[in-house]
Amino acid sequence: DGGITQSPKYLFRKEGQNVTLSCEQNLNHDAMYWYRQDPGQGLRLIYYSQIVNDFQKGDIAEGYSVSREKKESFPLTVTSAQKNPTAFYLCASSPVRGGWNTEAFFGQGTRLTVV
């Protein structure tokens, strides 16, 4: 079954702890993205990666880190430095043609709650 999978669906974290959100795709897409979705603010880009072993900061990268060791995987770590981590996180992937991304495919999201 092809697609993009995020896990877990719900995640609870104690304040001060780091937590890692998983994102895996078997679509053979080069580009992968992490977004944060908050009510009234739309999707805000955290990090993106066009190729293995390379990634770029998005608009709200502070307090987050990523890695791209494999084409299929793009995990996001929410560190204790992120001041307001409670949010809905969306991962996406996209084929890239001629440097341009085309259609992005989204995961089902992970809802992170800091308790």
Added chain:
Amino acid sequence: AQRVTQPEKLLSVFKGAPVELKCNYSYSGSPELFWYVQYSRQRLQLLLRHISRESIKGFTADLNKGETSFHLKKPFAQEEDSAMYYCALGHNTGKLIFGQGTTLQVKP
């Protein structure tokens, strides 16, 4: 800086009425513009891309570089069009950014 602005949080129309969801962007290069849609309890998915110039589910969008707009239009709204709509901008660095989203509510 690149930016996508959707000025309306909520647009409410009656079935059969025309719909226009507004999107303005700022980008100094040649952008690629998209509309994505999220129906209730479904994943966010692509609705249309400006480069393909196609009509999907009766929706069209024209890129107006002079006004830096990419408004989404449909002449006759249907109840099943009720969803959250996002305008997005991509460029050749791979960055893909989204607007704040507009909830379309089509009343019977």
